[in-house]
Amino acid sequence: MSRPLGTRNPAFEERRRQLAEAAAGALLGPDGGAASFRSLVAATGASASVLQHYFGDYEGLIVAAFTAAHEQGAPYLQVMADPGDLPFTESMTIAAAFLAQGWSMGVGTLQAAGLVHGLGHPKLGPAYVDQLLEPTVQAVEARLGVHRDRGELPAEVDLRFAALSFVSPLFLALMHQGALSGRSCRPLDLEAFAAAQVRAFVQGWGRSGAVQAAR
Secondary structure (H helix, E strand, O other), X not given: OOOOOOOOOHHHHHHHHHHHHHXXXXXXXXXXXXXXXXXXXXXXXXXXXXXXXXXXXXXXXXXXXXXXXXXXXXXXXXXXXXXXXXXXXXXXXXXXXXXXXXXXXXXXXXHHHHHHHHOOOOOHHHHHHHHHHHHHHHHHHHHHHHHHHOOOOOOOOOHHHHHHHHHHHHHHHHHXXXXXXXXXXXOOOHHXXXXXXXXXXXXXXXXXXXXXXXX
């Protein structure tokens, strides 16, 4: 029986997924930020014409790589989104450590590559935000939503504002020390910074009981 008009062979989708994952792996490498179409051709082991067949062009391949990286990171985002039974201060301390651990295991390289490819680009910028940056922020939003429902955050708190204020300083510090090699010219104690950020965040955003626990 023939496929309905306009549908693709399942083998096409599987091959496309494999190629996108290979491209995502290339973005995780030391040259990910400078990855060219030629280098991605080499990383995937496919020809340029094959990649054009599956993705259309270089930009389409990068978007697919961002998407593949997002899908690979989904289980870790689920962990970030769920604080379990942890109290607010302990939960955010673990969240900060989890971000730092992920950063050291390749997330930092991927985020840096996303910024290099996405900054100022009308297609790759939104793709980076949608697939790599916002998912982390949204996972923190979900975590904070649990704490708000428990009464550890004010009922009227804007979870997106809160999540951005938690994640942004940590991302900047990790990028400063890592991809920008700030550790060689302006070293920072990242553990002490994270602890200070958690204290400031809990005291600034939490209800009185959570603030007392953070001191």
